[in-house]
Amino acid sequence: MTNMRGVDRVNRAFSGISTFLRANYCEDIAQLQAEMAIFGVPFDEASPFMPGTRMAPRSIREHSMRFSPSGFYDIARQQHFLASEITDGKIQDVGDIDILPTNLSQTMENISAMTRQLRRKGVIAVAMGGDHSVSYPLIRGIEEPVHVIQFDAHLDFAPVQHEMHYTNGQPFRHIAALPQVKSLTQVGIRSLRVRPGEIADAQAQGSRIVPVNDFRQCSPQQIAALLPAGEKCYVSIDIDVLDMALVPGCVSAEPDGLSYAQLRDTLCALAERMDIIGFDLVEVNPLLDVATGMTSYLAAHTMVEFMGHIFAHR
Ligand SMILES: [Mn+2]
Secondary structure, rough: OOOOOOOOOOOOOOOOOOHHHHHHOOOOHHOOOOOOEEEEOOOOOOOOOOOOOHHHHHHHHHHHHOOOOOOEEEEOEEEEEEEOOOOOEEEEEEEEEOOOOOOHHHHHHHHHHHHHHHOOOOOOEEEEEEEHHHHHHHHOOOOOOOOEEEEEOOOOOOOOEEEOOOOOOOHHHHHOOOOOOOEEEEEEEEEOOOOOHHHHHHHHOOOEEEEEHHHOOOOHHHHHHHOOOOOEEEEEEHHHHHHHOOOOOOOOOOOOEOOHHHEEEEEEHHHHHEEEEEEEEOOOOOOOOOOOOOHHHHHHHHHHHHHHHHHHOO
């Protein structure tokens, strides 16, 4: 019995100390030698409605342990993914961002410092939110030119009112303005609560908006082809892009959303076409979820499958 992945152990999902996919835990980023690092951003102070997404990283990690550290077999493709990336240490868990309640600027700097440190080492940065506000400091920490694609029911491009700048309804207004962000593509948009002014502002800042009805007219490859092949790409996945029925543990869930297969196939097409340097998955709220934790499980499922395709195309 050498570690928690030891082959002589049964390792049921409820047994062991949680890291994502039972990956090695690396406490010191300076010492990290990996190709991909996963971390939690347990922050939900920017949620205007029900809090609780701060509990998501812990919950998603637990549900990730239902998958094998030796990857998964896709029966449709007859292909094994992530067979050795965990055991070889290519994927490691680097823990959680230190969150400082009420000290927003330093919390945001702690988040940016993580993506900055990881990208300076050439490591793919994978973040588990938190609410969607965390995507701005995450992408702000990336110093190289990058194309951003967001999967979301909402634009998250709300104007600044009453000196509120960093709610979870605003991150893409700030992301679109970052000098290193070469383009912004917003996919799955459908909420009746998106205001016309938000759409106009996003388009004025160069955002390419793909409403859900347009999305359904396109193949996954056509969506990926909106971005220039081979260039660096960051993917932000708001779990509310999926249909409301799939995500009971998401306060911003909306009807008429994507199926899992539609999201998965589009992520696969992006992994095939683009150089994925990071992604986040946000807005899972375990405090609202059903008892099976299906929203956390779906989040882990989405991440594991996307990670598999990222490595398959490296
Ligand atoms: Mn969002």
